[in-house]
Amino acid sequence: MTRIRIAAAALVAVAGIALPAWAAPVPADPVQRCRDLLPMLGKATEEAPTVGQVTPVGDTGCRYTDLQLSLSRYQGWKVGALTLDRIDFERFYTDRAPLTLSLRAEGIRFFAPALPAANAYQMKLVQKPLEITFDYDYDRAADVLTIRDATFRGETIGHLTVTAAIQGIKLDTLAADSMPDTEFVAGLSLRSLTVEFDNQGMFESIALLPLLMALPDGETDPEGAVAAAKAQGMAALVVLTGAGVPEASVSAIGRFIQSMPQPRGPFRLSVAPQPPLAAAEVAAMESGGAAKLMELVKRLNLTASY
Numbered sequence: 001m002t003r004i005r006i007a008a009a010a011l012v013a014v015a016g017i018a019l020p021a022w023a024a025p026v027p028a029d030p031v032q033r034c035r036d037l038l039p040m041l042g043k044a045t046e047e048a049p050t051v052g053q054v055t056p057v058g059d060t061g062c063r064y065t066d067l068q069l070s071l072s073r074y075q076g077w078k079v080g081a082l083t084l085d086r087i088d089f090e091r092f093y094t095d096r097a098p099l100t101l102s103l104r105a106e107g108i109r110f111f112a113p114a115l116p117a118a119n120a121y122q123m124k125l126v127q128k129p130l131e132i133t134f135d136y137d138y139d140r141a142a143d144v145l146t147i148r149d150a151t152f153r154g155e156t157i158g159h160l161t162v163t164a165a166i167q168g169i170k171l172d173t174l175a176a177d178s179m180p181d182t183e184f185v186a187g188l189s190l191r192s193l194t195v196e197f198d199n200q201g202m203f204e205s206i207a208l209l210p211l212l213m214a215l216p217d218g219e220t221d222p223e224g225a226v227a228a229a230k231a232q233g234m235a236a237l238v239v240l241t242g243a244g245v246p247e248a249s250v251s252a253i254g255r256f257i258q259s260m261p262q263p264r265g266p267f268r269l270s271v272a273p274q275p276p277l278a279a280a281e282v283a284a285m286e287s288g289g290a291a292k293l294m295e296l297v298k299r300l301n302l303t304a305s306y
Helices: 003-015 030-035 089-093 117-126 182-186 202-214 222-242 247-259 279-283 285-299
Strands: 053-057 061-072 075-085 100-111 130-139 144-154 158-167 189-199 265-271 303-305
Touching: 030 053, 030 061, 100 117, 158 202, 182 279, 189 202, 202 222, 222 247, 222 285, 247 265, 247 303, 279 285
Parallel strands: none
Antiparallel strands: 053 061, 061 075, 075 100, 100 130, 130 144, 144 158, 158 189, 189 265, 265 303
16 A cells, blocks of 8 residues: 555545535434444445444544445555544534534554455554544634644654635535535635645655656656756745745745755744735736736745744
């Protein structure tokens, strides 16, 4: 099982929390309430998920141990413990998107149901467990979704953590099973974004191959393609300097680019646009030319360290 498949499956586990379309009374039994959340975890899988134990956590949480989900005969994953908290069960049962959620998936390991026993045993010994945490809440009055923590980490690959504040999402009016359209996305505005990346192998094992597929000559001359991309990135730093980004931050981004494709140590980038940056502005940036790009960068209040 490659790291790419591992990451993809882990992301599916989080993205799979798309609530089914139904409306029913909320059961009084807290265990049953938690069991009713299981179908949403299996929407992208071939078989219904199995679980070892279901335990209510207070009035708004559920904990599942020994979860097993199969995407196909050749791809599935096991989760040692999944804890969901700050759940509004009434919204769930009336097919409305949750306004708050806290998720922690620990001990994520991947397996293939059809794999021979010897290979499955080897995989069990070789794999290092992954962990995903995700925490958000929505302020109706301000129409702001705050992602307080979105982290993907592993013992041997490091971690990637994202926090953000997004305005205009109108989460309280969305159906849980609705898919955003272009008009919806165009109405969003970014208030803040922070990315913390401590790479200990994550970039090489997960992001590098897709990046090479996207780069010119990336499949036939990967080293040359990476070198060319780094040169372009370094040349683009002049935009940051011209937009008044602090010299220390520009230097940190330059060091990070130069360290590719095997950066080590924590990299942190933060933006707090004033006023908030609308998605429609970003979409129109290409036709606006260099002057428009410089104007947008000046608004970002960008800082970085490495």
